[in-house]
Amino acid sequence: MQALVYHGPGQKAWETVPDPTIEAPTDVIVKITSSTICGTDLHILKGDVPEVKPGTILGHVAVGIIVEKGDAVTTLDVGDRVLVSCITSCGRCRFCKEGHYGLCTGGGGWIFGHLIDGLQAEYARVPFADTSVYKVPEALTDEQVLFLADILPTAFEVGILNGNVEPGDTIAIVGAGPIGLAAIMTAKLFTPAHIVAIDLDASRLQRAREFGADVTIDNGSEDAVAAIMKLTDGLGADVAIEAVGVPATFELCTELVRPGGRVANVGVHGHSATLHLETLWIRDVTITTGLVDTFSTPRLLKLIADGKLDATAFATHRFPLDETMSAYDTFGDAAATHALKVVLEAEPITAVPTKGKELVGARA
Numbered sequence: 001m002q003a004l005v006y007h008g009p010g011q012k013a014w015e016t017v018p019d020p021t022i023e024a025p026t027d028v029i030v031k032i033t034s035s036t037i038c039g040t041d042l043h044i045l046k047g048d049v050p051e052v053k054p055g056t057i058l059g060h061v062a063v064g065i066i067v068e069k070g071d072a073v074t075t076l077d078v079g080d081r082v083l084v085s086c087i088t089s090c091g092r093c094r095f096c097k098e099g100h101y102g103l104c105t106g107g108g109g110w111i112f113g114h115l116i117d118g119l120q121a122e123y124a125r126v127p128f129a130d131t132s133v134y135k136v137p138e139a140l141t142d143e144q145v146l147f148l149a150d151i152l153p154t155a156f157e158v159g160i161l162n163g164n165v166e167p168g169d170t171i172a173i174v175g176a177g178p179i180g181l182a183a184i185m186t187a188k189l190f191t192p193a194h195i196v197a198i199d200l201d202a203s204r205l206q207r208a209r210e211f212g213a214d215v216t217i218d219n220g221s222e223d224a225v226a227a228i229m230k231l232t233d234g235l236g237a238d239v240a241i242e243a244v245g246v247p248a249t250f251e252l253c254t255e256l257v258r259p260g261g262r263v264a265n266v267g268v269h270g271h272s273a274t275l276h277l278e279t280l281w282i283r284d285v286t287i288t289t290g291l292v293d294t295f296s297t298p299r300l301l302k303l304i305a306d307g308k309l310d311a312t313a314f315a316t317h318r319f320p321l322d323e324t325m326s327a328y329d330t331f332g333d334a335a336a337t338h339a340l341k342v343v344l345e346a347e348p349i350t351a352v353p354t355k356g357k358e359l360v361g362a363r364a
């Protein structure tokens with residue numbers, strides 16, 4: 001089969017590799033029909049994630065069809081269409097039993113495109129299939145559910161739920177990339193009073209408004225702290241969500257939050273940030289961090305199936321799976337291409353042929 005293989009920092013290739021085979025009786029083999037590229041893949045290619053060994057197939061998001069199953073798989077069958085999530089669950093360890101699948105110590109957690117071969121491939125081996133994949137309702141397209149494999153539950157669990165967002169809250173979301181936009185989308189489920197998006201890029205702020213932010217702040221030209229204080233009678237935001245992953249944005253969140261408020265970090269950080277305890281110690285602020293567990297995926301899937309949530313607006317570009325290298329170029333140059341998410345399609349699934357072109361009016 002063909003797959004996107006990591007060959008060390010800065011190096012990758014779409015190439016022929018051996019077909020995956022069943023290695024444990026709890027495995028299935030999935031024929032990938034749709035996949036996508038994540039910001040984390042770009043981090044890996046920069047060499048930021050040294051656990052990823054050269055030779056590993058990248059990718060941790062896919063929809064596909066089961067073509068083979070191990071003897072111990074009981075709730076899935078060949079032919080089932082499934083969402084393969086970024087998080088795998090052994091179902092047996094202490095953390096899996098508590099719903100913290102992201103912390104799985106039994107061989108699961110974030111393994112695809114990290115510790116084992118990933119999903120930017122024609123086929124993939126999926127371990128612990130019974131406890132890790134989600135059957136996709138027939139009525140839904142790949143694109144409707146694809147972003148449930150990572151960005152939607154990540155923003156919802158690590159941002160909105162960890163931040164304990166409540167009706168009437170003012171939420172400041174720092175960073176309006178795909179994760180920040182997914183936080184805006186899922187924050188709306190709780191009817192906040194204000195969703196404030198803060199970013200340095202005007203086109204990202206425009207997207208944030210389209211996704212549902214009612215206030216946007218360009219913190220290159222505006223003082224974000226002053227703007228939030230003005231909006232909240234000098235108190236600060238009830239919840240500040242960090243969706244970038246650099247020290248300055250984390251520190252900004254701790255300045256934006258009101259006394260007694262919550263800072264939820266979602267961004268992936270590569271450097272230490274300063275925790276200003278000299279101002280925070282007296283302010284009763286809660287700070288949370290985390291990797292997604294995906295315990296909310298069934299709930300989000302139900303909202304999509306019931307038409308209450310539509311994530312298709314994230315799909316700005318589409319490529320055939322065998323043009324994954326070009327898709328990386330487009331995704332990696334988002335400042336110029338305005339890409340949010342690129343969809344890699346193994347076969348034509350959508351009605352509109354939009355290969356590599358930006359979709360006009362793609363937002364639902």
Ligand SMILES: [Zn+2]
Nearest residue numbers: 038039040150
């Ligand atoms: Zn990801």
Ligand SMILES: [Zn+2]
Nearest residue numbers: 090093096104
């Ligand atoms: Zn586990």
